[in-house]
Amino acid sequence: MTEGPKIDVKQPRTKRGEKTMRKLLDAATAEFGERGFHEASVSSITTRAGIALGSFYTYFDSKDALFRALIHDLSGQIRSDASAAIAEETDPLTIEREALTAFLRFAAEHKEIYRIIDEAEFVDPEIYRYHYTTIAQRITGRLRKAAEDGKFVESAGEIEAWAVMGMNVFLGLRFAIWREEGDPAIDQIAQAANALIAKGLARAFSKRPPKV
Numbered sequence: 706m707t708e709g710p711k712i713d714v715k716q717p718r719t720k721r722g723e724k725t726m727r728k729l730l731d732a733a734t735a736e737f738g739e740r741g742f743h744e745a746s747v748s749s750i751t752t753r754a755g756i757a758l759g760s761f762y763t764y765f766d767s768k769d770a771l772f773r774a775l776i777h778d779l780s781g782q783i784r785s786d787a788s789a790a791i792a793e794e795t796d797p798l799t800i801e802r803e804a805l806t807a808f809l810r811f812a813a814e815h816k817e818i819y820r821i822i823d824e825a826e827f828v829d830p831e832i833y834r835y836h837y838t839t840i841a842q843r844i845t846g847r848l849r850k851a852a853e854d855g856k857f858v859e860s861a862g863e864i865e866a867w868a869v870m871g872m873n874v875f876l877g878l879r880f881a882i883w884r885e886e887g888d889p890a891i892d893q894i895a896q897a898a899n900a901l902i903a904k905g906l907a908r909a910f911s912k913r914p915p916k917v
Contacts, residue, residue: 715764726764728754733775738817742772742828769829776825776832779818780839786811787843797851798907802899804844805873809891812881819882841866848906857906865906872898 717723732753736745747768751758765771790807791800812818825833844866851857880894889897 717764722763725754725756725760728756729761729764729771730775730778733771734779734815734817734821737772737775737821737824741820742768742824747771772825773829773832775821776829776836779815779821780836782815783808783811783840784843797847797854797856798899798903800847801844801869801902802895804847805876805898806891806895808873809877809881809894812877813884813891816882819878837870841870844869851906861906869902872901 717726729750732750733745736750736753740749745768747761748758750768750771751761761771765774786807787804790803794800794803822833822836825836841863845863848857848861848866848869852859852861876894876898880888880891
């Protein structure tokens with residue numbers, strides 16, 4: 706597993722503090738999403754959050770620290786949504802379909818995430834890599850378990866996981882961020898992507914020989 710990057714956050718000790726931090730993270734999502742990292746300011750973020758400027762430094766040392774924490778938070782939200790969507794599922798194809806559906810819905814509701822994550826490549830490459838690597842690790846784990854259970858081809862692993870994640874990311878870009886009138890419903894998009902996974906990974910469809 707990839708070791709997580711250090712997140713410079715002063716953890717709140719009270720429920721009120723937790724609410725204040727949540728306000729800051731939500732305000733930062735809107736500010737960075739609209740203006741980008743370099744144009745965003747701490748004062749604008751605190752104004753959006755409706756808190757005093759001095760309260761910001763109770764939790765974060767700088768705008769950079771907040772941005773880093775925000776990427777970590779967004780990654781956690783994606784993980785939580787996917788985990789909830791697949792919690793009761795056992796069929797590997799259904800798991801991948803529901804995980805993608807959850808991501809597409811999240812992206813449609815939080816369109817600013819693409820700008821924020823893309824900007825992280827240049828603002829903080831370490832957290833950018835962490836974001837995608839941890840997602841790929843979760844998918845890898847699911848694919849390997851499916852392979853062990855005899856549901857997916859024995860070769861299913863990290864390469865296939867990155868390919869699945871790449872497909873999901875660009876489906877989100879096209880059909881959540883750049884969505885147009887008349888586009889298929891999210892469930893239909895996830896089903897179409899799932900058919901590609903079935904033909905490429907499911908043992909029943911694959912003609913590739915097993916590993917020796």
